[in-house]
Amino acid sequence: MKQLSLKIILLGSILFGCTHSPTKDLLTPDFLLQKNVKQVTFQGDNERPRFSANGTRLIYSSHHRGNRKDLQVYETDLIRNKERRVTFSDGAAFDADYINDMEIIYASTTDEIKESPFLNRNPDKDFPPADLYLSDRFGSDILRVTLQPGFDAEAFMLPHPTKPSVIFTSRRGDVTGIYRLDLKSRFVSLLASETGKDRRYPTLAPEKSRVAFKETNLESKQQSLQLVDLHTKQTALLKSGEGHYRDLFFAPRPPSRLFYSILRKGDKKYQIEVYNLETKCTQVVFKGKDDLLYPAVSNESVERLAFTRTVQEKKQIYLVNLPEDLGPCLPDTASTTKTEMTDTLAAAPVAPAPSPKPVRKRKPVVAAPVVTPMSKPDASATPIQNTEPTPNAAPPTDAVPTSTPTATPVEKPMETPAATPTSTPSVTPAVTPATSPVSVESPTPAPSPVK
Structure with missing residues (x-):
C-alpha cells in the first residue's frame, strides 16, 4: 500500500503542481550585470521610449514630475546626455514617436476633454x-489629425514616398481595433477590428507589409499575438495562451523579430522576450525581480535596447546593447511535461498485483432498454465567425476565402492541464479576413493648426 500511495502522490504532483513558468529556471543574463548599461531617466515615471532614426535621441512620456501628474512628452539627447520637455498640453500627452528627423506624432487628451467636459469627467x-x-x-507647430471621439493612440509611422500613413489603435464605441490613417487625405480605413475582441499595440514588420498586434478575447480573457497583412487585411495567429502580452515592437532590421513584454503564468513580474517569425523561436531577452516593460530596438548595426524598469516604485528608462546570444529557444512545455511524467512513472515502484479470486457463475440478467432523450446541441461549442459587414468600408477585393479542414481528434497521452506551450505550432491556422461592426471615419478636410 505504501508503494501504491507513493505512486499516486508522484502522479498527482505532476498533474496539479506544474504551474510554474517555463522560464523560471532558465539562465538568462541580468541587464544590471552587463557592460555599457545606461540609465536615461532619473525623475518621475517614464514609459514607451522610441529611438530616432539615427539612434542619437530618445523620445518618451513622463509624469509625476513635481506638481504635474499628467503625462507629457520628453526627449533626451543621448550624445549630450541632456533632457528637455517637448509638450506643454493642458491634458495628457503620450505615445510619442518620430516621423522624421524634425517631426513627431503623439496622442493627447487636451481637445477631447475640452469638447466634452461632462462626458469625460x-x-x-x-x-x-x-x-x-x-x-x-x-x-511649437501642432496639427490635430484625428477627430473621432474616443481613444486614438499607440501610433507609428508607415513611410511611403507618395502616400505616408499612420497605423494606430482606436476605440470606437465598445470595440478596440487597428486602423490606418492617410496623412494626406485624412481618410481612415480599417485593418483589424471585431466585436468581442480588443486589439491594440500595433507594430510594423521590417518589410513594411505586415502589422503585429495583441488580441484579447473579452469572453475567455485569453490573449494572443496576431499578424495582419496590409494588402489583403487577413490575420494569422502567431502564438497564444502563454500569459499577458503588452508593448509589442518589431526590430527595424531583418529578420522579423517581435519584441514584447509578457507576464507568464506562474510569474509575478513582466519580462522581455523576442519571437523570431522565421525560425519560430521564442527567447528571453531580460528578466528579473522588477517589471520590465516597453521594449524598443534601435536601427543601428550594433542594436541597442531601450526599456522601462521599476526602481523604488518608479519607472525609469535604461539602455543596453542587445546581446548577440540570447540563449536557447524556450522549450515546448507540453512535450517536457509528457517526458517527465513518463520517466517518473517508470521510476516509481509498482505494487505487486494481487492473486485473482475465483469468479462465480451467475445467470445473465437482461436489462430493460433505457430511452435517453436527445440532448440539444451546444451553440457555444462551435465559434461563429462574425460576418457582419463593416459600414462605410468596402471589403478587400484581393482577399481569397480559405476553407479550414476539420481536424480529426487523435487520442493523446495524458497531459498536464496547467502546462502552457511556449512555442508556436508548426502549422499556422487559416487566415481570416478582419470584420468590424463599427463605422469607419469618413474623410475630413485638413484642420487648421491647433495651438
Missing part, C-alpha cells in the same frame, strides 16, 4: 479620450 485609465497630433520636435 472620469475618463477610462486604459482608454482615455485622446486624438493624434503631428508636431515638430519642439512642440
